[in-house]
Amino acid sequence: MLFGRIIPDFPYPQKICPYCMKTLVVVNAVHWEGDPYQYKALYLDPNGECPVYDEGAKQAYARIYYSGEDAFNYFRDVLIPVQRWTQEDLYSIYK
Numbered sequence: 880m881l882f883g884r885i886i887p888d889f890p891y892p893q894k895i896c897p898y899c900m901k902t903l904v905v906v907n908a909v910h911w912e913g914d915p916y917q918y919k920a921l922y923l924d925p926n927g928e929c930p931v932y933d934e935g936a937k938q939a940y941a942r943i944y945y946s947g948e949d950a951f952n953y954f955r956d957v958l959i960p961v962q963r964w965t966q967e968d969l970y971s972i973y974k
Contacts (some may be wrong), residue, residue, distance in 0.1 A: 883959070885910045894922045896940045899929040903942060907959045911950075919954035920944045 885891075885908050894903040903922035911917040924940040927931060932939045943959075945951040 886910065886915060888917070890918055892938065892944070894942055894944065896924040896926065896929060898931050898940060899924065899926050901926040903940070904913045909954055909957050909959060911953060916946060916954060918946045919950055919957060919959065919968065920946075921959045 885905055889908075891905045891908070895901070896903055901924060903924050905920050906923050908920040920943070922942045922944060924932065929940060945954065960973050
């Protein structure tokens with residue numbers, strides 16, 4: 880069984896945007912219920928000064944991270960919805 884949420888104080892690895900070198904933020908994750916260390920996480924770059932950030936086009940640097948090969952096999956087809964920071968009614972779906 881899967882559960883989709885960010886676990887508070889979970890040791891998600893730190894990821895860096897390759898364009899602006901700022902820390903990415905985990906905005907959603909899907910964990911395996913029996914082993915929360917098997918997961919897929921979505922990272923976004925909230926830096927408005929990043930060269931790929933475009934508020935008008937509603938785009939920012941995004942990265943999907945799998946905790947391992949088993950996690951990739953479990954979660955590769957699982958879609959992750961995320962609410963954008965400045966758009967309360969706008970959701971994006973990441974695969």
